[in-house]
Amino acid sequence: MAAFLLRRLVAAVPLVFGVMVLVWLLLEALPGDYCDSLLSPDLDPRTIPAMRAALGCDAPAYGRFFAAMRGVLSLDFGTSVSFGRPVRDVVLDALPNTLLLSASALLAGQAIGGTAGIVQAVYHRRWPDTALSLLTLAFWSVPIFWLALWLQLGFGWAFATSGMRDPMSDEWAPWARTWDVLVHLVLPMTTLALAGAAGDSRLLRGSMVEALHQDYVRTARAKGVSEPSVVLRHALPNAVLPWIASLGLHLPALLSGSLIVENVFGWPGMGRVMAQALSQGDAPLALGTFFGFTWVVALGGILTDAAAALVDPRIRLER
Amino acid sequence: MTRTRALDLGALLLGAGLLLRAAVVGGPRLNVLLWPGPGDLHEAAHSRVACFAWVATVCLLPVLTSRRAGPRLALLRRLRAHPVALVGLHLSMLIVLTTALAPLLTALAPGRTTYPTGLPPSPGHWFGTTAIGTDVFTDTLYGARVSLLVGVVAVAVSTTLGTAIGAIGGYLGGWPSRVLGGFTDLMLAIPRIAVLLLVVGLVPMGNARFLIVALVLGLTGWMHVARTVRMEVLSVRERDFVIAARALGVPEARILARHVLPNVLTPVVIYAALGLGGTMLTEAALAYLGRGASAGASWGSLIHEGSSRLATEPWSAGIPGLCLMASVVAFNLVGDGLRDALDPRLRVNPS
Numbered sequence: 001m002a003a004f005l006l007r008r009l010v011a012a013v014p015l016v017f018g019v020m021v022l023v024w025l026l027l028e029a030l031p032g033d034y035c036d037s038l039l040s041p042d043l044d045p046r047t048i049p050a051m052r053a054a055l056g057c058d059a060p061a062y063g064r065f066f067a068a069m070r071g072v073l074s075l076d077f078g079t080s081v082s083f084g085r086p087v088r089d090v091v092l093d094a095l096p097n098t099l100l101l102s103a104s105a106l107l108a109g110q111a112i113g114g115t116a117g118i119v120q121a122v123y124h125r126r127w128p129d130t131a132l133s134l135l136t137l138a139f140w141s142v143p144i145f146w147l148a149l150w151l152q153l154g155f156g157w158a159f160a161t162s163g164m165r166d167p168m169s170d171e172w173a174p175w176a177r178t179w180d181v182l183v184h185l186v187l188p189m190t191t192l193a194l195a196g197a198a199g200d201s202r203l204l205r206g207s208m209v210e211a212l213h214q215d216y217v218r219t220a221r222a223k224g225v226s227e228p229s230v231v232l233r234h235a236l237p238n239a240v241l242p243w244i245a246s247l248g249l250h251l252p253a254l255l256s257g258s259l260i261v262e263n264v265f266g267w268p269g270m271g272r273v274m275a276q277a278l279s280q281g282d283a284p285l286a287l288g289t290f291f292g293f294t295w296v297v298a299l300g301g302i303l304t305d306a307a308a309a310l311v312d313p314r315i316r317l318e319r
Numbered sequence: 320m321t322r323t324r325a326l327d328l329g330a331l332l333l334g335a336g337l338l339l340r341a342a343v344v345g346g347p348r349l350n351v352l353l354w355p356g357p358g359d360l361h362e363a364a365h366s367r368v369a370c371f372a373w374v375a376t377v378c379l380l381p382v383l384t385s386r387r388a389g390p391r392l393a394l395l396r397r398l399r400a401h402p403v404a405l406v407g408l409h410l411s412m413l414i415v416l417t418t419a420l421a422p423l424l425t426a427l428a429p430g431r432t433t434y435p436t437g438l439p440p441s442p443g444h445w446f447g448t449t450a451i452g453t454d455v456f457t458d459t460l461y462g463a464r465v466s467l468l469v470g471v472v473a474v475a476v477s478t479t480l481g482t483a484i485g486a487i488g489g490y491l492g493g494w495p496s497r498v499l500g501g502f503t504d505l506m507l508a509i510p511r512i513a514v515l516l517l518v519v520g521l522v523p524m525g526n527a528r529f530l531i532v533a534l535v536l537g538l539t540g541w542m543h544v545a546r547t548v549r550m551e552v553l554s555v556r557e558r559d560f561v562i563a564a565r566a567l568g569v570p571e572a573r574i575l576a577r578h579v580l581p582n583v584l585t586p587v588v589i590y591a592a593l594g595l596g597g598t599m600l601t602e603a604a605l606a607y608l609g610r611g612a613s614a615g616a617s618w619g620s621l622i623h624e625g626s627s628r629l630a631t632e633p634w635s636a637g638i639p640g641l642c643l644m645a646s647v648v649a650f651n652l653v654g655d656g657l658r659d660a661l662d663p664r665l666r667v668n669p670s
Contacts, residue, residue: 018505026517141647143600145607146622146640153629256512260604275608278516290513297508 005306012298019294020072020287024065027283071284072291080285082276087288090273095292097164098269102258104185105192106247113197114243117204121239122231124209132201140198144257148191148264160184162266188265192257196250203246207239214238241312248304251297322402330409337416341423397660404656410649418467421460429453429461430616437632447634449625458621459639465617466643469533470599476537477598478591481544486583488545489552490575500549507542512604514539519610529617532605536598544590551583585661592654596647603643618643 043051052058059067071077077087116136120129139147152161160166160183169180211217212235220234221227259271266272270289277285398404417424427434432452440447446455488499515535522531555561556579564574599618605611606619607626618639625636 015505015508018501019509022505022509023517026514026521029521137648137651138644141596141600141644141651143603143607143619143622143640143643145604145626146636146643149622149626149629149636153633252507252510256510259510259512260608263608274513275516278520279609286517290509293510293513294508297510 001306001309004309005302008302008305012295012302015298016291016294017069017072020069020291023287023290024068027286028061028064030281030283068287072287077288077291078284080277080282080288082280082282082285087284090285091270091288091292094268094270094273094289095296097267098255098258098262098271099296101185101188101192101262101267101269102254105189105196105258106250106254108189108193109196110200110247112193113200114204116197116201117243118208118231118236120201120205121208121212121235124212129205136198136201139194140202142195144191144195145260145264147194148188148261151187151191152264155187159186161187164268184267188258188261188267191261191264192254195257196254199250200243200246204239204243207242208235211235211239241308244304244311245308247307248301251300251304255293255297323399323405326402326405326409330413333409333413334416337413337420337424341420398656401656401659403652404660407649407652407654407656410645411653414463414646414649415467417460418463421464425454425457425460427454427457429457439632440634446638447632449635450628450632451624455621455635455638459618459642462616462618462621462639463642463646465529466599466602466619467646469529469536469602469617470595472530472533473536473540473598473602474591474595476534477540477594478544478587480537481541481590482548482580482584482587484541485545485548486552486575486580489549490556490571490579499545503542503545503549506539511539512601515601515605516608516610519605532602532611536602540594540598540601544587544594547586547590548583551586552579555579555582589654589658589661592650592657596650596654599643599650600647 049058057064075088077091079085080087080090083090113136116132120132123129160180164181164184165177166172166180169177172180212231214235217230217235220230225234258269259274261267262269262271263275270292273285274289274293276282277289398408430453434444434448434452434454436448436452437450438444438448444454444456446459448454449458484499484503488496488503518535518539519532522528522535561574561578564578565571569578602611602617603619603622606617607623609623611617611620611623621639622636622643625632625634625639629636
C-alpha cells in the first residue's frame with residue numbers, strides 16, 4: 001500500500017507540472033502583465049522602466065517561463081498583487097476553507113445520495129423509486145448557483161448566508177467560534193451536497209438493483225434473514241464498490257461546483273481567491289491557486305483508488 | 320401503447336397552442352412563416368424548418384414506429400417504448416420550437432427597458448417585468464437562443480474532438496496513444512470552470528463572442544468522450560472484421576473511418592445528449608460569474624441580473640432558471656432514454 005501511494009504521488013508530479021505549463025501559457029496570453037497590475041500609474045513615469053527591469057517583467061519569454069517554473073518547483077510563487085501578501089500564504093489560508101466545504105459537502109452528498117439510491121433500489125419500479133428518480137433528475141439538472149440563491153432566500157432566517165465567520169467572532173469563546181463556522185457552513189454545504197447527491201444516487205441505484213437480484217440475496221432471504229439486514233449487510237457491501245470508485249471522478253466537478261458556490265456565499269476559499277486573481281490579472285496568484293487545485297484533485301484520485309482497494313480485496317493495487 | 324398515444328396527443332395539443340399563440344401575436348407576420356417575402360427570409364427560415372420538423376416528427380412518429388416499419392427504425396421504436404425518453408424528446412423539441420418562434424410568440428422586444436418596472440406576472444407581461452423595465456417573457460424566449468446555440472456548438476466541438484483523439488489514441492497504440500492519453504488525463508485534472516474563467520477573460524466583448532465561448536466550452540469538455548471512445552476502440556480493433564479488413568490490404572485510415580468508428584459511436588451519441596444539458600449549465604455558471612457568452616442575453620446572465628432582487632421580484636431570476644432547468648431535464652431524459660435503448664450496460668456519468 002505504501003509503495004502504491006508513493007508511486008502514484010511520483011506519477012502525479014509531471015501531471016501537475018504539465019498543468020502549470022498550460023496555465024502559464026494561458027496567463028501569458030492575457031493582456032497586460034504582472035508589472036502592469038503591480039505598478040500604479042501614479043508613479044513617476046521615469047522610474048517605471050527601472051522597476052519593471054528589477055521585477056523581471058522585461059525578460060524574454062523563456063526567461064520568465066523558467067523563473068515561473070523555478071517558483072513552482074520551490075513552492076514560492078512570489079507576491080500577490082491583489083492581496084499584497086505572499087501567494088503561498090494566501091493559498092494556504094484559503095485551502096483549508098475549501099477543503100472543509102468540499103469534504104463536508106462530499107460526505108453529506110454521499111449520505112443523501114446513498115440513502116436515496118438504496119431506497120430506490122428497494123422500491124424498484126414502485127412509486128418511491130419514481131418520485132426519487134424525478135427528484136434526483138431535477139437536482140441533477142438544476143443550475144447550482146440558482147439553487148444557492150433560493151436556499152439563501154429561503155433559509156437566510158435560520159443560517160448565515162455570507163462569509164465564514166461573524167466579524168466579531170475573534171473575541172468569542174472557542175466553542176462559540178466553532179458553532180459560528182458551522183452556522184455559516186450549512187447553506188453552501190447543502191447546495192453542493194444536493195447537486196452532488198443526484199449523480200451518486202443514480203449510480204448506487206443501478207448497482208443495488210443488480211445486487212438485490214443475486215443468488216446470495218435469495219439465499220439470505222430463504223434462510224430467514226430480516227429484510228433490513230439483507231439490504232444493508234448482504235447487498236450493500238457488494239454494490240458500494242463502483243460508487244466508491246466513482247468518487248475520484250466526481251472531485252473535479254465538486255471543486256468546480258465549490259468554486260461557484262463560494263462566490264455566491266462569499267466563502268473565503270480557493271474559488272473566491274481564484275475568481276479575484278483572474279479578474280484582476282494577478283498572474284502569480286492564479287498560478288498558485290491552480291497549483292493547489294490540481295494537487296487536491298490528484299491527491300483525491302489517489303486516495304479514492306486506495307479506498308476502493310481497502311474495501312474490495314479483489315482489487316490489486318500493483319498493476 | 321396507449322400511454323405513448325396520450326403523449327403524442329399532448330405534444331400535438333401543445334404545438335397547436337403555440338401556433339395559435341403565434342397566430343394571435345404574430346398577426347399578419349405569421350404569413351412570414353409560410354410565405355416569406357424577400358426581406359423576411361432570414362427570420363423565417365429557421366422558424367419554418369423547426370416548425371415543420373416538429374410537426375412532421377409528431378405526425379410521423381406513430382407511423383414510422385408501428386410494427387410494420389422496417390428494421391432500420393428499430394432504435395426509434397425502442398426509444399418510443401420508453402415513455403420517459405419520449406417526454407424528453409417532445410419537451411426538447413418544444414423548447415427548440417419556442418426558441419425558433421420567439422419573434423412570433425411575443426410582440427415585445429428583448430432587452431428593451433421601456434416597460435413598467437417591477438410588475439408581477441400579469442396578462443400584458445406574462446412573466447412580469449424587471450426592476451429596470453425589461454419584459455421577462457421576451458428576454459427568456461430570446462435568451463434561449465443564446466443558451467441553446469452555445470450548448471449545441473460546444474457539444475458538437477467536444478464530441479468531434481473527443482472522438483478523434485480517443486479513436487486515434489486507441490487505434491494507433493504506442494507513443495501516440497501514450498501522449499494523447501496523458502494529455503486527456505492532464506485536461507481532466509484541471510477544474511473545467513477555472514480554465515473557462517481564465518480563457519473566457521481573454522475573449523473581447525462583441526458579436527462573435529458567444530461563438531468563441533462555445534468553442535472554448537467544447538475545447539474543455541471533450542475528455543470524457545475521448546476516454547470512452549478510446550476504451551471502445553481498444554476492444555473493437557481486435558475484432559475479426561478489422562483483422563479481415565487489414566488482411567485484405569485496406570489502408571489503416573480507411574479501416575479506422577469505415578470499420579472501427581461506426582462501431583464506437585453509440586456512447587458518443589449518448590454523451591452528446593447528456594453533455595448538452597451539462598454544457599448549458601456550465602455556460603450559465605460562467606454568465607453568472609460575469610463571464611458569459613454575451614452581455615445580458617443568455618439565461619445565465621438573466622439570472623445574474625435578477626439575482627439581487629430575488630426576494631422582491633422572484634420572477635426575474637426564477638423564470639429563466641426554471642426554463643434552464645426544464646431544458647436540461649429534457650436533454651437528460653433523452654440521453655437516459657438513448658442509453659437504455661442503445662446499451663443498457665453502459666453508464667456514462669458526465670460531470
